[in-house]
Amino acid sequence: MAGGTPACPHAALGGQFAQIDFTRPLIFSYCTDPETLAGFSWLSCYLTTGKHMAFYSSFGTVLLLLAITAPVALGFGFAGAAAARSHVFPLNWMGRIYIAIVRGVPDIAFFLFFVIALDQGFEWLRHKVKCPDWDQPIRQGSDFVVCDIAKLPLGNAAQWVHETYGFLLAVLTFAIVFGAFAANVMYGAMRAVPHAQLETAAAYGMSPRQTFWRILVPQMWVYALPGLSNLWMVLIKATPLLFLLGVEDIVYWARELGGTKTARFTDYPHGDWRMWYFLALLVFYLGFTKLSEVVLGRLMSRLTHGQATAGGEAQRKAAA
Amino acid sequence: MSCWDTIADYALRSVGVGERLLPRSDFTICQQVVLIGSGMIWNVYFGVLALVSGFFLATALAMGKFSASPLLRKPAEWFIFLFRGSPLFIQFFFAYFLFLSLKQVAPVFTPFTSAWLGALVVLFLNTAAYSAEIFYGALLSVPKGETEAADAYGLSGWSRFRRVIWPTMLRLAWPAYTNEAIFLFHATTLVYLSGFPAFQQRGDALYYASYFADKTFNPFVPYPILAGYFILLTLVLIAVFGLINRRLNRHLPVARRARMRIRPNLIR
Numbered sequence: 001m002a003g004g005t006p007a008c009p010h011a012a013l014g015g016q017f018a019q020i021d022f023t024r025p026l027i028f029s030y031c032t033d034p035e036t037l038a039g040f041s042w043l044s045c046y047l048t049t050g051k052h053m054a055f056y057s058s059f060g061t062v063l064l065l066l067a068i069t070a071p072v073a074l075g076f077g078f079a080g081a082a083a084a085r086s087h088v089f090p091l092n093w094m095g096r097i098y099i100a101i102v103r104g105v106p107d108i109a110f111f112l113f114f115v116i117a118l119d120q121g122f123e124w125l126r127h128k129v130k131c132p133d134w135d136q137p138i139r140q141g142s143d144f145v146v147c148d149i150a151k152l153p154l155g156n157a158a159q160w161v162h163e164t165y166g167f168l169l170a171v172l173t174f175a176i177v178f179g180a181f182a183a184n185v186m187y188g189a190m191r192a193v194p195h196a197q198l199e200t201a202a203a204y205g206m207s208p209r210q211t212f213w214r215i216l217v218p219q220m221w222v223y224a225l226p227g228l229s230n231l232w233m234v235l236i237k238a239t240p241l242l243f244l245l246g247v248e249d250i251v252y253w254a255r256e257l258g259g260t261k262t263a264r265f266t267d268y269p270h271g272d273w274r275m276w277y278f279l280a281l282l283v284f285y286l287g288f289t290k291l292s293e294v295v296l297g298r299l300m301s302r303l304t305h306g307q308a309t310a311g312g313e314a315q316r317k318a319a320a
Numbered sequence: 321m322s323c324w325d326t327i328a329d330y331a332l333r334s335v336g337v338g339e340r341l342l343p344r345s346d347f348t349i350c351q352q353v354v355l356i357g358s359g360m361i362w363n364v365y366f367g368v369l370a371l372v373s374g375f376f377l378a379t380a381l382a383m384g385k386f387s388a389s390p391l392l393r394k395p396a397e398w399f400i401f402l403f404r405g406s407p408l409f410i411q412f413f414f415a416y417f418l419f420l421s422l423k424q425v426a427p428v429f430t431p432f433t434s435a436w437l438g439a440l441v442v443l444f445l446n447t448a449a450y451s452a453e454i455f456y457g458a459l460l461s462v463p464k465g466e467t468e469a470a471d472a473y474g475l476s477g478w479s480r481f482r483r484v485i486w487p488t489m490l491r492l493a494w495p496a497y498t499n500e501a502i503f504l505f506h507a508t509t510l511v512y513l514s515g516f517p518a519f520q521q522r523g524d525a526l527y528y529a530s531y532f533a534d535k536t537f538n539p540f541v542p543y544p545i546l547a548g549y550f551i552l553l554t555l556v557l558i559a560v561f562g563l564i565n566r567r568l569n570r571h572l573p574v575a576r577r578a579r580m581r582i583r584p585n586l587i588r
Contacts, residue, residue, distance in 0.1 A: 105551065107506065109529070109543055109550070112529075112539070237406070251413065274420075275418050282406050282411070282414055
């Protein structure tokens with residue numbers, strides 16, 4: 001993707017997909033001649049055009065991003081927190097830096113930075129492996145030049161490969177940034193586990209590794225859950241940033257579909273409806289947040305049940 | 321061209337003073353530092369004004385949510401849920417297109433379609449909602465003894481709020497509110513990436529940083545510069561809020577004072 005041209009990555013990605021074929025079978029038979037329609041039937045035809053179907057499936061893109069990013073970020077976070085606790089110097093240092101990057105700097109800057117940096121990093125690595133006898137510098141003025149077979153994806157790759165690569169890059173970026181958040185939460189949770197537990201484990205003759213896996217990790221989740229559920233809410237609210245990473249997500253389609261359409265280019269001309277499309281997105285996010293709140297609330301009350309914490313105590317008192 | 325010339329040309333570029341054209345080739349470090357720093361003017365502008373104005377609405381909203389009457393409580397709860405439950409990015413887009421539509425109806429709304437006012441309104445409402453939730457949490461933990469003491473002294477209504485409840489609420493909320501302030505400043509970077517256009521390429525720090533990253537295809541220079549500016553801004557904020565925190569806690573013995581802790585966990 002990072003070719004020689006210093007073009008804006010959004011434009012480069014966005015422009016590639018203009019050729020999608022939208023001539024698919026009509027959902028309603030009366031939609032063949034939109035000009036004769038009015039009122040509800042016009043709206044039902046308008047909302048089932050091929051482009052609208054692409055809009056609806058982009059909600060799937062958002063859900064897919066959440067489904068992939070959440071576990072990967074959890075893994076990154078766990079690794080980061082474990083590294084920050086390590087007694088080995090460079091590991092400890094790396095973990096702490098990883099956690100510290102979320103402090104002080106706007107997250108959006110990280111999103112914009114990582115998506116280019118990762119792309120160039122991958123191409124640079126492939127370049128080093130595949131073209132070892134290349135003698136020109138990679139950075140030539142404002143260009144980033146690698147040999148042809150090191151390009152990612154290859155110049156002649158199919159459309160969907162470009163699309164998938166862009167999406168995976170976005171997922172990785174999300175996972176790195178949210179992994180740092182999760183590492184912060186889990187590092188706190190690991191420190192919240194009572195120290196006596198770890199001392200007891202050491203007294204029983206467990207090695208540090210055994211103490212970590214058998215004593216610390218099983219107990220930390222209760223402490224980590226409030227922070228992690230907060231993080232899930234934050235992750236939901238960060239999904240529109242996919243748009244900035246050049247993926248065709250709901251924001252892209254809302255802008256695309258809502259803009260003024262004249263009768264020359266479409267069967268369904270209308271004015272500037274972007275406000276209504278973004279209102280729909282707002283409602284979608286509010287609904288999703290509410291649903292998550294309810295589900296996480298139930299999960300929390302189930303996990304605190306019978307625990308020797310303030311929450312568990314409150315539950316016991318309420319029942320009595 | 322020396323670095324002093326660059327400063328003269330671009331230090332106030334983001335507010336429209338100085339050289340009109342942005343650099344197009346042969347980018348120097350100096351140009352990047354100066355232009356991104358110039359963009360910080362907008363980040364500070366949005367952050368400070370939204371924070372100061374949002375503070376008052378947040379206090380009102382927190383009192384509303386704390387109130388026993390559902391007529392006051394429900395609207396406050398809904399307002400807070402609306403702005404905390406949806407992404408700021410979508411709020412910016414929606415507000416921009418809303419103002420565009422309103423402009424067709426009434427020309428009064430013309431200034432709202434430009435970032436300096438429209439985005440400020442969104443940030444003001446957004447930070448009010450987040451701060452209101454913090455203040456509400458603090459109101460809940462105002463010690464019962466203090467309100468009882470106020471009653472015993474014959475204070476009621478406004479004077480009880482102004483002299484007893486409000487100072488304690490602020491004192492309890494301050495560490496979390498500092499956090500909110502920091503993330504509000506970070507959120508100002510979203511303004512020019514959402515709907516609001518950067519008139520004559522007058523944008524904020526991230527606008528110029530991404531301009532350089534796009535032109536040079538090298539993210540490793542502009543983004544660290546941006547990060548440096550924001551770390552500086554964060555340190556200044558922590559210092560200022562720390563001073564206020566000291567003043568709010570000045571009547572307490574040192575050991576009981578709330579410590580400032582920065583806990584970063586917010587993207588809006």
